[in-house]
Amino acid sequence: MFTDKYKPQNFESFVGNVSKIDLLQNWLDNWKINQHQKTNKCALISGQNGIGKTLCVELFVKKNNLNPILISPDEKNDKEYFQEKIMPIIQIEKSITSKRNVVIVHDIDCYDDYGFISNIVQCMKESKIPMIATCNNRYDQSLKPIIAYCLDVKFLKPASSEIMKFIVPIIKAERLSIPDYSVKNMIEDSNSDIRNLLVNLQMGSFTLASSCIKDKNITETSIFDLTKSFMSQNIDMKEKYTLFWLNHDLLPLMIHENYLLNNIKMKDDCKYLQNISDSVHCLSDIDLIDHDIRSNASNWELLPYIAWNSIKSVSNCHAKTQIKFTEFLGKLAARNKNKHKDNGVLKTEKEVKPKVVKPKKEPKPKEVKPKVVKVKEPKVKEPKPKEPKPKQVKPKEDAVVVSNISQNDVSLNPLNPLNILDQIQPVKKTRQPRKTKTKPKLVIEE
Numbered sequence: 001m002f003t004d005k006y007k008p009q010n011f012e013s014f015v016g017n018v019s020k021i022d023l024l025q026n027w028l029d030n031w032k033i034n035q036h037q038k039t040n041k042c043a044l045i046s047g048q049n050g051i052g053k054t055l056c057v058e059l060f061v062k063k064n065n066l067n068p069i070l071i072s073p074d075e076k077n078d079k080e081y082f083q084e085k086i087m088p089i090i091q092i093e094k095s096i097t098s099k100r101n102v103v104i105v106h107d108i109d110c111y112d113d114y115g116f117i118s119n120i121v122q123c124m125k126e127s128k129i130p131m132i133a134t135c136n137n138r139y140d141q142s143l144k145p146i147i148a149y150c151l152d153v154k155f156l157k158p159a160s161s162e163i164m165k166f167i168v169p170i171i172k173a174e175r176l177s178i179p180d181y182s183v184k185n186m187i188e189d190s191n192s193d194i195r196n197l198l199v200n201l202q203m204g205s206f207t208l209a210s211s212c213i214k215d216k217n218i219t220e221t222s223i224f225d226l227t228k229s230f231m232s233q234n235i236d237m238k239e240k241y242t243l244f245w246l247n248h249d250l251l252p253l254m255i256h257e258n259y260l261l262n263n264i265k266m267k268d269d270c271k272y273l274q275n276i277s278d279s280v281h282c283l284s285d286i287d288l289i290d291h292d293i294r295s296n297a298s299n300w301e302l303l304p305y306i307a308w309n310s311i312k313s314v315s316n317c318h319a320k321t322q323i324k325f326t327e328f329l330g331k332l333a334a335r336n337k338n339k340h341k342d343n344g345v346l347k348t349e350k351e352v353k354p355k356v357v358k359p360k361k362e363p364k365p366k367e368v369k370p371k372v373v374k375v376k377e378p379k380v381k382e383p384k385p386k387e388p389k390p391k392q393v394k395p396k397e398d399a400v401v402v403s404n405i406s407q408n409d410v411s412l413n414p415l416n417p418l419n420i421l422d423q424i425q426p427v428k429k430t431r432q433p434r435k436t437k438t439k440p441k442l443v444i445e446e
Contacts, residue, residue, distance in 0.1 A: 001301040002170070003198050007055070015166045016155075016163075017156060024060060025060075025064075027130075039150065043131070045155060050196050051193070051194075060132075061104075066102045067102065069090075069103045069104065071086070071103065071104070091127075092129070093129055102130050102131070103129060105120065105133040121149065163187050196245065199303065231314045241311065248303065248306065248307065251310060253326040257325070260276065264317065279313045283313055285305075286309045289309070293306075
């Protein structure tokens, strides 16, 4: 394969993004000094497909003599896996061979496990070794928790002139007669995807570079129109091969949904069933190849085989019935949702130990002692004889005569109020006769 044969072996032959590679090297050299900084834990390399992210990581590991620790999407990336296998490794700076350890996660935005991102964040917090991750869409919502801990390394599309310097020697080495303007058209059609460009060169699609597909806006057509054109009998194989690359992810699923309804009916039932069987075999091969590509990111060179199997699967089809959208995506989403729920239930069952609930002892009925109510008898206060308070009678000089009492006699002490009454002798008042005024008699002298 051209992708392996002309694969760059060092950064000198790497196409584009030289400044980003220098940024990565500077980050690794100063990682130990800045490891306590939050934004220095991981390097996140983002960019479109075929731009060289995976190749850059491989060359980077080779140049710095690192020991890569790969986190693969095939393995169960649950909390238990991270705790048992990943967490102990990220605490060890060097391997047995004295190589510096580094954790690598490819296509981190393609993981459908909701807990995977949180586990990666936990690794970044506790890691004592550098981490490198790659993704296609750096602005994916699922990557928000990771961005805060990452050095953002955005790979840009290389310029056409840089790709020309890389492709032209390959064309000469393979003795292909392709003019320069056709090479430029191929670069534009591949959207600067070098891997796709090498695959097209090998599969002989360079002849399409100079051919004119009149409708240049074909990339703007919907998936329904694309499927209808792909299943039509009026388009030859070369044009179908070009159409396949417009949406190579979704087109096989659309074929799987519509090939039965659009299979050309034959008078001979055996021939009709044989055509359906051929289509099924092709779709089965597509599924196997696609699984191998997804599980191993270095097998993208198998993608053209999916293209040719897709073309073969519709060789006995037409596009006369209405095209239906694939139901596989909806079923896959429901399955992943249920799988996530089941994993959550299993985790909680493992983590949370069932508590043995002891039966509550029934409280013994308390003996209710009858309260003896003591009736207090009302105390009848005996009336105390009130001693008459002696009235202090102010003695008048002319009315009271006090006998002479010696002060030394205690029983007859005048200061004792009880003895005062005995000492007082009432004096009867005698009425004095009223004085009658006598009028003077007038004496008249004769």
